[in-house]
Amino acid sequence: MNRDPFEVLGLSRDASDDDIKKAFKTLAKKYHPDLNPGNKAAEEKFKELNEAYRTLLNKGQRVDDTGGFGGFEDRDIFGFGGFADIFKDFVFRSKGEDLRFDLDLTVDELFSKDSKDVIIKNKLKCDTCNGTGAKEKHTCPTCKGTGKIRQASKNLGSTFIIMSDCNRCSGLGYITDKKCDSCKGYGYIYKQESIKVPIRKNISEGTYAVVPGKGESSIGGSNGDLYIVFHIKGDDKFAVEGLDLVSRLHVDARDVIKGKTLDLEVPEGKEKISLKKGETKLIIKGKGLFDKRGKRGDIILNIVPEIPTDIKEEELKEIDRILGKHKEPFVSAVK
Ligand SMILES: [Zn+2]
Ligand SMILES: [Zn+2]
Structure with missing residues (x-):
């Protein structure tokens, strides 16, 4: 980009996120191609x-910037919901509504699955009546099929022509004589569809993918x-704690006392890690979840020594001999 982005949005360099959003919203409305058909500038x-x-x-966040998300299109310009938010009040928008589907992935699914099927219920245009909702219809005599009526209005000494939706046909331009049998006159039907969503382990919380054309259909758009x-x-x-994956690792008490090299099954596969004598926590650096920039959290394993609970009286004496003087419990801060 050639120009300073602040300048493009008409802002000073200390503009807040809110200022940026506000300026963008106002200018995007003004210059939107739907409002300026054929205007190259x-x-x-x-x-x-x-x-x-x-x-x-x-x-x-781009889900598909390293490939592999065939059929998925990145739409990072507006951020999620931005497009619908900005233009929802405008009648010129002929595109159907965007749909949002929140997909929960477990840690296991994230690291071991390539895809997950989701069932979406989609509002689709009725093919039988082509979305008109009518089996039989005639042109609205009030608006002559345009759906709009023009009215002159005097204000501040000037005459304005006000265009509004035709009351008689609600702006449709036709009047239904007989409703469509397939959609009962609504013009749309609900259809369930299964979609295979690709999964990659670097997906982070709140990231989204866009499946173009799988939102709601619009009549004539x-x-x-x-x-x-x-x-x-x-x-x-x-458990997920921010970017960290936290778990308990149950280890035979002897391994905690002596120390041992452990072969661990972590979400991403096998990991060889050495447990030092008396260690209470193992941290596997950089093997946790990804953030939006690709930085990773850690795996944190709290060691739980597995101690037998059925030790006999005479065996306890032997343990006393090994452990020495009895220690009183004490607390210490986490970390
Ligand atoms: Zn229909
Ligand atoms: Zn009409």
Whole structure:
């Protein structure tokens, strides 16, 4: 990008995130291609705004920037929900609504699965009536099929022409005589669809992937997109604490006393690690979850010595001899 992104958005360098969002929102509306059909300059300006916005807020995380997400398209310009938020109030938007699907992945799924099937329930245009909801219809006589009515209005000494949706046909331009049998007149139907979502171990909490065209359909427009938002959940082996994976490692008391090299099964595979004498915690650096920039957390294993509970009286004497003088319990801070 050539120009200073602050300058592009008309902001000073100390602008806050909120200022940036506000400026972007206002300018993006002004220069949106749907509002400026055929206007090359506006189109360029719109592109430039997006780039500036992205540069400043570094919004949205790419799931697919190293490949392997075939059919998935990165949409990091607006950040999740941004597009729908900005343009939802505008009638010119002919694209169907974007859908959001929150997908929970366990630690085990994240590291061992290539994909996960999700079932989405999608609102689709009825093919029978092509989304009109009508089996039989006639052109609205009030608006002559345009769906709009024009009214003159005097204000501050000037006359304005106000365009509004036709009341008689609700802006559709036609009046339904008989409803479509397939969709009962709604113009759309709900359909379940199974989608295979690719999984990579560097997916981080809150990252999303976009499946283009799998959102809701719109009458006379293109389909919205499906946003899959990933959430990483702990499972029966590892709890998620930020980027760290935390667990308990149960070890034979003798191994804790003597120390031992352990072959451990961690989410990513096998790990050889040496347990030193009396160690209470093992940390495997850089083998935890990924953050949005690819930095990784650790695996933290709290050692639980497995001690027999059925030691006999005479055997306890032997233990007393080995352990020496009895120690009183004491506390110490974590970390
Ligand atoms: Zn129909
Ligand atoms: Zn009408």
